[in-house]
Amino acid sequence: MSFKQKVALAILGIAVAASLGAGLLAQSPYSEQFRDAISAPPSAHFWLGTDELGRDRFSRLLYGTRVSLLLAPAAALLATLIAALIGGAAGYLGGRWERFVTAGVDLFLSLPWLFLLLAVRALLPLNTSPVTSVIITFLLLGCLGWAAPARMIRAGTRMLVNSDFLVQASASGVSRWRLFWRHLLPNLRPILLAQFWISIPLFILSEANLGLLGLGVSEPLPSWGAMLRDLENYSAVLQNPWILAPAILLVAVVGCLQLLLRTEDSVAC
Amino acid sequence: MLTRSTRVRYKLMQFTMALALAGLAAASSASELRFCLRIDPKTFNPLLVEDDSSEAIRYLTGGVLIRLNRYTQELEGELATQWKVSENGRRIDFELRPGVRFSDGTPFTCEDVIYTMRLLMDPKMHSAVGDSFRSAPGPVESKCAGASAVTVRFPAPVAALALQFDQVAMLSAHSAAKEAAVLGPFELGEYKPGVYVLLRRNPNYWKRDASGRALPYLDSIRLDIQQNRELELLRFRRGELDIVNKLDPELYDRLSSEMPHAVVDAGPSLDWETVFFNQVENAPLPEYKRRWFRSDDFRRAISEGIRRDDLVRIVYRGHARAAVGPVSAANRFWLNPALQPASGSESAVLALLEHAGFHRSGSTLVDRDGNRVEFSMITNAGNKLHERTLALIQQDLARFGIQLNVVTLDFPSLVERISRTFNYEAVLMAFTNLDLDPSAQMNIWLSSAANHQWNPNQKTPATPWEAEIDKLMVAQAGSQDRTKRKTYFDRVQQIVADKVPMLFLVNPNALSAVSPNVKNVAPAALRPQIYWNADRLQIGGSLVSER
Numbered sequence: 001m002s003f004k005q006k007v008a009l010a011i012l013g014i015a016v017a018a019s020l021g022a023g024l025l026a027q028s029p030y031s032e033q034f035r036d037a038i039s040a041p042p043s044a045h046f047w048l049g050t051d052e053l054g055r056d057r058f059s060r061l062l063y064g065t066r067v068s069l070l071l072a073p074a075a076a077l078l079a080t081l082i083a084a085l086i087g088g089a090a091g092y093l094g095g096r097w098e099r100f101v102t103a104g105v106d107l108f109l110s111l112p113w114l115f116l117l118l119a120v121r122a123l124l125p126l127n128t129s130p131v132t133s134v135i136i137t138f139l140l141l142g143c144l145g146w147a148a149p150a151r152m153i154r155a156g157t158r159m160l161v162n163s164d165f166l167v168q169a170s171a172s173g174v175s176r177w178r179l180f181w182r183h184l185l186p187n188l189r190p191i192l193l194a195q196f197w198i199s200i201p202l203f204i205l206s207e208a209n210l211g212l213l214g215l216g217v218s219e220p221l222p223s224w225g226a227m228l229r230d231l232e233n234y235s236a237v238l239q240n241p242w243i244l245a246p247a248i249l250l251v252a253v254v255g256c257l258q259l260l261l262r263t264e265d266s267v268a269c
Numbered sequence: 270m271l272t273r274s275t276r277v278r279y280k281l282m283q284f285t286m287a288l289a290l291a292g293l294a295a296a297s298s299a300s301e302l303r304f305c306l307r308i309d310p311k312t313f314n315p316l317l318v319e320d321d322s323s324e325a326i327r328y329l330t331g332g333v334l335i336r337l338n339r340y341t342q343e344l345e346g347e348l349a350t351q352w353k354v355s356e357n358g359r360r361i362d363f364e365l366r367p368g369v370r371f372s373d374g375t376p377f378t379c380e381d382v383i384y385t386m387r388l389l390m391d392p393k394m395h396s397a398v399g400d401s402f403r404s405a406p407g408p409v410e411s412k413c414a415g416a417s418a419v420t421v422r423f424p425a426p427v428a429a430l431a432l433q434f435d436q437v438a439m440l441s442a443h444s445a446a447k448e449a450a451v452l453g454p455f456e457l458g459e460y461k462p463g464v465y466v467l468l469r470r471n472p473n474y475w476k477r478d479a480s481g482r483a484l485p486y487l488d489s490i491r492l493d494i495q496q497n498r499e500l501e502l503l504r505f506r507r508g509e510l511d512i513v514n515k516l517d518p519e520l521y522d523r524l525s526s527e528m529p530h531a532v533v534d535a536g537p538s539l540d541w542e543t544v545f546f547n548q549v550e551n552a553p554l555p556e557y558k559r560r561w562f563r564s565d566d567f568r569r570a571i572s573e574g575i576r577r578d579d580l581v582r583i584v585y586r587g588h589a590r591a592a593v594g595p596v597s598a599a600n601r602f603w604l605n606p607a608l609q610p611a612s613g614s615e616s617a618v619l620a621l622l623e624h625a626g627f628h629r630s631g632s633t634l635v636d637r638d639g640n641r642v643e644f645s646m647i648t649n650a651g652n653k654l655h656e657r658t659l660a661l662i663q664q665d666l667a668r669f670g671i672q673l674n675v676v677t678l679d680f681p682s683l684v685e686r687i688s689r690t691f692n693y694e695a696v697l698m699a700f701t702n703l704d705l706d707p708s709a710q711m712n713i714w715l716s717s718a719a720n721h722q723w724n725p726n727q728k729t730p731a732t733p734w735e736a737e738i739d740k741l742m743v744a745q746a747g748s749q750d751r752t753k754r755k756t757y758f759d760r761v762q763q764i765v766a767d768k769v770p771m772l773f774l775v776n777p778n779a780l781s782a783v784s785p786n787v788k789n790v791a792p793a794a795l796r797p798q799i800y801w802n803a804d805r806l807q808i809g810g811s812l813v814s815e816r
Contacts, residue, residue, distance in 0.1 A: 031664070032664075033660075033661070033664050035579055035583060038583055052583070052657065053583060053657060053660055053661065054583070118679045118682070121678075122678055122679065122682035126645035126647065126674065126676050126692075126693065126694065127643065127644070127645045127674050127694070128674065129674065130674070130675075218674070218675050218676060218677065219656065219659060219660045219663060219675040220660060220663060220664075220675075229653070233519060233523065235523050235526070235527075236523075
């Protein structure tokens with residue numbers, strides 16, 4: 001691990017630790033509205049000022065980081081597992097099954113994600129708490145985000161299945177089960193890890209995009225996506241640069257994940 | 270010394286420059302007003318208008334018999350010099366203005382009025398404007414009563430009959446140009462779908478100013494199709510647009526800090542921001558929630574618990590008025606002055622909730638059966654004002670131990686839930702109100718109406734107070750006595766304030782931006798706020814020739 005990657009890991013660690021310790025670090029609850037201090041500048045009490053409803057931006061950033069940083073990896077894990085199951089099986093079994101999965105993946109990728117999310121979200125029960133709603137949002141992202149990784153995993157599996165060492169193992173009479181567990185899966189691990197790391201920033205950004213459309217995490221729970229909506233007012237950004245904090249944190253986290261991803265890439269290669 | 274070829278080139282250059290300068294001069298002398306439409310107009314037929322863009326074009330091109338002056342809120346004769354409503358609102362007689370011609374030169378006669386009314390009331394046309402005249406089945410009789418007089422007789426009394434003609438643009442019975450022949454200040458010049466609509470000055474427009482100069486002053490109006498509000502604002506700042514006809518409070522404040530002389534706050538509009546609970550008989554709701562939503566005390570308590578002043582100050586940045594009922598402060602005649610705004614007092618809310626059988630259990634409110642008071646409120650996604658409003662209401666209600674779950678849905682899903690499946694608990698919606706007259710609200714207050722939002726399409730009124738509203742609305746619509754109508758509608762407003770079927774939150778102000786170059790602007794709270802007097806608007810600096 002290079003120095004840069006160590007720094008990236010440290011930044012990510014601090015971000016995760018701060019979000020987990022939000023209750024200790026934040027001076028006010030994230031949902032409390034200080035209606036006489038709307039859009040207030042940073043102060044001793046409000047380190048990043050308040051938003052347009054008078055809520056403590058620093059507190060919301062910490063809790064929003066918790067939401068985005070904990071749930072995005074969970075969604076990425078779910079997407080990678082589904083992709084491994086479908087893509088891996090297709091690559092391993094080959095033939096009709098592979099053609100069927102490839103066509104299915106192409107069809108799934110051609111679907112307009114946003115409309116699919118809108119439709120699914122509209123079908124959800126209305127009386128879900130904000131926490132449940134955010135979990136459902138990321139669950140949906142995870143369930144819908146498997147197709148692109150599945151394609152990569154299918155290709156990787158196919159390549160491995162046709163590789164000399166597997167052909168030789170197979171010719172030596174190694175059972176299909178042992179072939180899969182002892183030879184194929186360990187060699188697929190770098191691809192799976194790479195897909196997992198790639199999916200995390202993707203889901204963070206997807207939630208941010210949904211937040212921009214007002215369809216992300218529901219009030220009063222904060223998320224990076226919801227907080228990024230404040231940046232739509234660009235003149236407010238110039239006058240109150242501290243509202244850039246969630247954007248800076250998002251860029252930093254995504255950048256750190258990319259830096260760490262290089263390690264996994266190099267392993268994969 | 271110049272050679273011959275150099276001299277020729279020099280002369281050519283001079284000639285080209287002269288041409289270019291002449292072109293520039295011509296361009297700058299043409300006075301063109303520019304603003305944006307959100308979407309393409311769906312129709313240019315004035316009788317089929319339903320969307321805002323088509324409405325704008327109808328307003329600018331259509332000639333009407335009677336026009337509501339958006340500023341004074343009084344009716345004024347346009348193509349009709351006089352009119353008289355009789356037979357208890359069943360008949361109207363017009364005296365037509367002589368010497369008026371359509372934009373293509375065809376004379377305007379009583380036959381055009383008869384032709385327009387025939388088309389308007391033809392059921393095959395499915396005209397929304399025609400529907401507002403359709404008070405009972407039966408034919409509408411229109412006949413010429415002399416060279417310049419027309420009588421129109423309806424099968425049953427029509428509420429606010431004269432006012433309804435503000436939306437009826439006259440068509441020519443004889444012109445080959447069909448609906449392209451217009452009587453308004455402008456005519457359709459050019460239309461590029463998705464890009465712009467160009468309206469040109471109607472050379473045969475009948476109106477003149479006090480000095481006898483032919484109107485309109487403008488040569489043309491260019492309506493660019495632009496959905497993106499940010500781009501619209503950017504273009505306004507650059508001077509590429511002259512008007513932004515509707516601004517939200519955030520954009521208004523932003524523009525106000527940069528161009529304080531360009532922004533216009535015309536005060537409260539007729540529009541409402543309102544909340545209502547689902548009271549539909551067969552809605553998929555638990556029985557205990559149905560009981561809450563049908564309790565007058567519960568609805569009043571929720572209404573009282575919402576701090577409207579905070580909504581005005583925080584969400585609307587001061588550019589709204591706390592609503593007291595279904596009539597905005599902008600509607601000077603019809604507002605019931607006896608109505609009081611919700612107090613927002615904590616003790617009043619607690620007393621109402623207690624009276625309705627609710628009590629505190631720890632930090633939460635529960636009903637008499639011990640059910641925790643928690644409900645969802647839906648609104649359309651992407652609407653920042655609504656999302657902020659709900660966030661404030663959420664905290665307002667949390668003071669009383671009520672858990673409000675905020676749900677944002679895409680608009681088609683929202684409409685589906687409130688009008689077809691009735692699978693919702695409460696909703697926050699904006700209502701656009703175009704009309705001053707209470708008859709325009711018949712489709713909301715009549716219990717049998719499809720837009721009686723909280724419990725639509727009732728066969729018989731579900732409650733005695735809804736039955737009383739039905740009677741009062743029918744009575745006011747059938748009367749031609751304005752004072753009596755006001756008395757009836759005042760009572761409707763009082764019942765609505767007492768029973769709170771809809772929680773009226775705020776009336777947002779009519780906010781717009783106008784370039785200082787545009788002269789004779791008289792912003793009004795009624796739509797279209799800025800260009801309602803388009804025939805008298807001028808672009809400053811441009812020479813307006815005598816016409």
